[in-house]
Amino acid sequence: MSERVPGFSTLAIHAGAQPDPSTGARATPIYQTTSFVFDDVDHAASLFGLQAFGNIYTRIGNPTTAVLEERVAALEGGTAALAVASGHSAQLLAFHAVMQPGDNIVAANKLYGGSINQLNHSFKNFGWEVKWADPDDLNSFEAAIDENTKAIFIESLANPGGIVTDMSSISALAKAKRIPLIVDNTMATPYLCRPIEHGADIVVHSLTKFIGGHGNSMGGIIVDGGSFDWSADDRFPMLSQPRPEYQGIVLHETFGNFAFAIACRVLGLRDLGPAISPFNAFMILTGLETLPLRMQRHCDNAKKVALHLAGHDKVSWVSYAGLPDDKHHSLQQKYMPKGAGAVFTFGVQGGYDAGVRLVSNTDLFSHLANIGDTRSLIIHPASTTHRQLSDDQKTVAGAGPDVVRVSIGLEDVEDIIADLDQALAND
Numbered sequence: 001m002s003e004r005v006p007g008f009s010t011l012a013i014h015a016g017a018q019p020d021p022s023t024g025a026r027a028t029p030i031y032q033t034t035s036f037v038f039d040d041v042d043h044a045a046s047l048f049g050l051q052a053f054g055n056i057y058t059r060i061g062n063p064t065t066a067v068l069e070e071r072v073a074a075l076e077g078g079t080a081a082l083a084v085a086s087g088h089s090a091q092l093l094a095f096h097a098v099m100q101p102g103d104n105i106v107a108a109n110k111l112y113g114g115s116i117n118q119l120n121h122s123f124k125n126f127g128w129e130v131k132w133a134d135p136d137d138l139n140s141f142e143a144a145i146d147e148n149t150k151a152i153f154i155e156s157l158a159n160p161g162g163i164v165t166d167m168s169s170i171s172a173l174a175k176a177k178r179i180p181l182i183v184d185n186t187m188a189t190p191y192l193c194r195p196i197e198h199g200a201d202i203v204v205h206s207l208t209k210f211i212g213g214h215g216n217s218m219g220g221i222i223v224d225g226g227s228f229d230w231s232a233d234d235r236f237p238m239l240s241q242p243r244p245e246y247q248g249i250v251l252h253e254t255f256g257n258f259a260f261a262i263a264c265r266v267l268g269l270r271d272l273g274p275a276i277s278p279f280n281a282f283m284i285l286t287g288l289e290t291l292p293l294r295m296q297r298h299c300d301n302a303k304k305v306a307l308h309l310a311g312h313d314k315v316s317w318v319s320y321a322g323l324p325d326d327k328h329h330s331l332q333q334k335y336m337p338k339g340a341g342a343v344f345t346f347g348v349q350g351g352y353d354a355g356v357r358l359v360s361n362t363d364l365f366s367h368l369a370n371i372g373d374t375r376s377l378i379i380h381p382a383s384t385t386h387r388q389l390s391d392d393q394k395t396v397a398g399a400g401p402d403v404v405r406v407s408i409g410l411e412d413v414e415d416i417i418a419d420l421d422q423a424l425a426n427d
Contacts, residue, residue, distance in 0.1 A: 008075065008191065009292045016070030030282045031063045050246050050254070050266065060270050064278040068285050072211070072221050075190040075291075076203050079226030080258035082265050083219060083281060087186060087206025088118060089274035090220035094182055094204055095151060096272065097238050097263040101127030103150040106179075108135040108165060109396050110158040113386035115184070116397060119153075135165045141173055150235065151180055156195050157187035157336065159371065160381050160405040161319045161398035162344040164331035171199025178235075180228050186210070187343055187371070191295040192336040196225040202260060209372030210342070213287040213294050217280040222264050226257030239263050294374070294410060299339025301416060302408040308417050309346050314424045316402065320344035342408045343371050345381075345398060348424070352401035355380040359404065361423035364415055376409035376416050 006014070017028050036055040038044035046052035055061055065083045073081040084090050095105065107119055109132040119130040133140040135154060145152075152174050154165045167183065174181040182202045183195040189210045195203050205211060207219030230239035230252040239259055242248035246266070252259040269275065299322070306320035321332035322340030332340045348354045358380070359367045365378040369385055379385060381399035394400055408416060 011071070011074045012291050013289045015074035016067040028064055028067045028282065028285055030278050031058075032278050033062075034058050050249055050262075058278065059273055059275040060265065062278050062281070064285075065276055065281040068207075068219075068276075068281045068288070069221065071285065071288060072190075072205070072207075073223055075194075076185070076223045077190075077194050077196045077225075078203065078223035080261035081221050081223045082261050082269065083207070083221045083276050084269060085220065085274040085276050086218050087184075087204065087208060087220040088114065090204040090206070090222045091115065091118065091153075091184075092274070093264045093268035093272065094202055094222050095123070095128065096126075096268045097260060098150045098180060098236055099126065099128045100150075100237070102129075103127075103148050104129040104131050104146070105151045105153050106131050106133055106141055106144045106149050107153040108133060108155065108158070110135050110161060110163050110165075110398060111153075111155055111184075112159040112186075113381065113389060113397060113399060116386075116393070117388055135163065135170075138166065138169050138173070141170060142177075145173075145177055145179065149177070149179055151182050153182045153184070155184040155187065156193050157185075157321075157341050157343075158398070159187050159343060160345050160385070160403070162187070162321055162328075162341055163319070163398065164321045164328040164335055164340070166331055167195055167198040167200065167335060174201075175199065178232065187341050188336055189291060189295055191292050192299070192338055192341060196223070196227070198335065201225045201228040207284045208370070210295060210298070211288055211291060211372075212284040213291065213372060213374060214283075215370055215373035215375065217283040217287075219276050219280050219284050222261065224258050224261035226260075228260070230259060238267055243267070295342075296339065297410050298342035298408060301410070301413045302342045302344060303340065304413045305406070305408050305416055305420070306344055306346075309420065312421075312424065314349050316347035316349050318344065318346045319398065343405065344408075345403050345405045347400075347402040348404055350402070352380075352382060355402055355404050356383055357426075358423050361426045362419050363422070364411065364419035365406070365423075371405075371407035373407065374410045376411060376419075377407040379405050381405050 069081040131144040180201040183200040186206045203223040230236045239252045255262045303322045309315045310318045321328040386399035
């Protein structure tokens with residue numbers, strides 16, 4: 001057999017999958033079942049005791065979902081993955097594995113508005129705090145870290161502004177402080193960027209977006225980079241200390257470089273329960289097969305639209321790292337040389353009211369709260385996705401009153417540009 005390492009497009013189609021052994025089905029079947037029959041009592045006991053791998057209950061794992069997990073792990077260069085119900089679920093379970101009451105997360109202040117809300121408010125019910133840092137000022141991360149910091153959280157390509165984060169520099173700081181770096185790679189996808197290669201310890205995605213790609217199925221995933229030493233001290237007891245619910249097993253000692261993915265599954269997903277449905281896993285797998293083709297078209301279209309808007313008399317500014325004069329262009333060339341993604345923001349002259357009118361005047365664009373669809377999407381973040389933030393928080397997050405966010409789809413780019421032109425003319 002050849003020892004050639006498969007390329008990205010080959011992995012996107014084949015990783016984790018084999019023809020179904022019972023029927024010969026080439027596509028991964030949808031195992032739409034709640035539970036699985038055990039061979040005997042000893043087999044059941046070994047599964048429940050983490051002494052053997054296998055299927056117990058679809059809340060914990062499922063064969064359709066397992067293919068999705070293995071495929072995304074292969075594309076990201078990770079050791080294992082756990083697919084869950086949504087991107088927010090992935091973040092919840094990832095932090096649950098490392099955080100204790102009183103701990104804090106140092107997070108970039110350029111994040112998806114829903115993540116800012118999750119960190120600022122919902123996580124406080126667990127006794128977890130957040131300390132904010134500016135991805136354009138690396139010193140702000142070091143200044144925010146203290147003895148209770150258990151994770152650094154950033155986006156590789158930030159939503160909504162398309163800002164590229166200097167992952168290698170933040171990773172160097174994380175390693176010096178012995179803190180895991182968790183990177184949300186939703187906007188870039190592994191086609192454009194593989195954060196583990198730049199020092200990330202854990203990668204999370206909303207599979208709902210570009211990986212699924214068609215706006216039809218919710219999902220999220222956690223990818224274990226396999227690089228963090230959870231047992232160097234006792235700061236991460238979920239992984240380094242005996243687990244009473246599993247007869248004293250120490251997860252890092254037992255499972256090594258994929259212990260974090262195991263912890264998220266058997267200590268988080270098992271009890272908190274945000275499981276992805278097998279049908280959604282199947283739909284996302286189908287979308288994933290064309291990820292390389294779609295992402296390149298997304299990027300090519302987005303750059304042409306950004307260039308057009310940069311010269312438009314009703315547009316004040318464009319924030320897109322793919323533009324040569326953008327302040328993040330050099331970071332884009334370093335981390336994402338194939339393209340700067342499909343999502344960017346621009347400022348419409350006239351402020352808040354003009355932004356609201358613009359999104360109401362488009363025809364081809366769909367006005368909705370999503371990104372990563374085959375269709376072009378548009379939204380005014382200040383009145384929608386970031387509405388819950390204060391005015392100052394909106395501005396810091398790149399969602400000020402004049403900001404419009406677009407997710408450029410796969411339509412003919414001339415049609416995309418024409419729709420924006422007519423909407424701006426009617427503003």
